[in-house]
Amino acid sequence: xxxxxxxxxxxxxxxxxxxxxxxxxxxxxxxxxxxxxxxxxxxxxxxxxxxxxxxxxxxxxxxxxxxxxxxxxxxxxxxxxxxxxxxxxxxxxxxxxxxxxxxxxxxxxxxxxxxxxxxxxxxxxxxxxxxxxxxxx
Numbered sequence: 001x002x003x004x005x006x007x008x009x010x011x012x013x014x015x016x017x018x019x020x021x022x023x024x025x026x027x028x029x030x031x032x033x034x035x036x037x038x039x040x041x042x043x044x045x046x047x048x049x050x051x052x053x054x055x056x057x058x059x060x061x062x063x064x065x066x067x068x069x070x071x072x073x074x075x076x077x078x079x080x081x082x083x084x085x086x087x088x089x090x091x092x093x094x095x096x097x098x099x100x101x102x103x104x105x106x107x108x109x110x111x112x113x114x115x116x117x118x119x120x121x122x123x124x125x126x127x128x129x130x131x132x133x134x135x136x137x
Contacts, residue, residue, distance in 0.1 A: 013105075
């Protein structure tokens with residue numbers, strides 16, 4: 001029952017993504033062609049909220065579902081790996097028309113061909129898990 005609230009938050013998140021048109025292939029297409037501010041506004045809002053939440057995580061105000069403090073490790077500085085990873089992520093996003101969170105929202109909205117993208121995302125995460133120790137981090 002304790003995890004039920006996370007299900008409700010997930011459903012609410014899906015509704016917000018749907019109503020804001022963040023799952024729309026056309027909106028993503030506009031973003032990558034620099035024709036509309038819509039998606040940049042959504043992403044900017046997400047970055048601002050994330051910044052506030054990370055602050056509260058580090059202060060110990062927000063805890064995990066077990067009541068323990070959330071510990072976030074500092075990342076290594078470096079632009080090369082960020083550039084390469086961001087490019088791969090952006091290309092996948094542009095080709096698929098969806099980043100990871102909207103994949104599940106699209107399935108929930110009945111766009112079942114996106115299951116192919118979900119399989120690719122899971123396979124990519126699996127391959128990363130197998131090779132991450134050999135990659136430059």
